[in-house]
Amino acid sequence: MTRINLNELDPSFKFKVASSRGGEGLQSCYACKACTAACPIEKTVKRYDPRKIIRMALLGMKKELLESDFIWLCSSCYSCSEVCPQDVRFTDVIYAIKNLASSEACAPSGLSAQKGLLKDHGRLYEVSDFENEKRTKLGLPPIVEHPEDYERLL
Ligand code: SF4
Ligand code: SF4
Known part of the structure; x- marks a missing residue:
């Protein structure tokens, strides 16, 4: 009750x-x-x-x-x-x-962390030089982060 x-x-x-x-x-x-x-x-x-x-x-x-x-x-x-x-x-x-x-800052810490990642990187996982070098070796274009698009949404 x-x-x-x-x-x-x-x-x-x-x-x-x-x-x-x-x-x-x-x-x-x-x-x-x-x-x-x-x-x-x-x-x-x-x-x-x-x-x-x-x-x-x-x-x-x-x-x-x-x-x-x-x-x-x-x-x-x-x-x-x-x-x-x-x-x-x-x-x-x-x-x-x-x-x-x-x-009012009452969201679970995991969600706040996800929001921070979206704000900083525009995605939930940061794409580092390491990943982009691997992509280049595979003939794939690099992933470019556009956090400004997500910051507007957030
Ligand atoms: S939200 Fe709709 S379905 Fe739920 S109790 Fe109220 S009137 Fe009924
Ligand atoms: S969206 Fe689905 S899970 Fe959420 S309150 Fe309604 S019925 Fe329950």
Whole structure:
């Protein structure tokens, strides 16, 4: 059972999620639980429950959500979005929540490291002179990094 600390609730959190890209449908949810029933992650990890995550966001449980580990478990299969009668699009809502967590430095360290690699090299693996020399020997063109393209996206 999740305990609710009234002193830590942030009533503006639902508006922040709803005004973020992907979070627009948050306040249309009427808690029917069809998303939870369709979610493959919820079947194995009970603390990951789409309907519950929406209730937590609506209640203003910002800290519990942004600092949780479970918001990162979504596999982006979109099953929840397909069955939702209210067009809440939970997959996009959870992206919005993850983006907020990331902007508040709550993302898992592995993801932050990947973001740093994309920013610095434009790819998840740095291509060194060693790899490019091997490519030259094989008659392949060198790989040139264009991190500026990814920095714009990030
Ligand atoms: S299926 Fe849609 S309306 Fe029903 S609980 Fe999930 S998000 Fe809310
Ligand atoms: S997109 Fe995420 S929340 Fe939705 S059903 Fe798939 S795993 Fe569950």
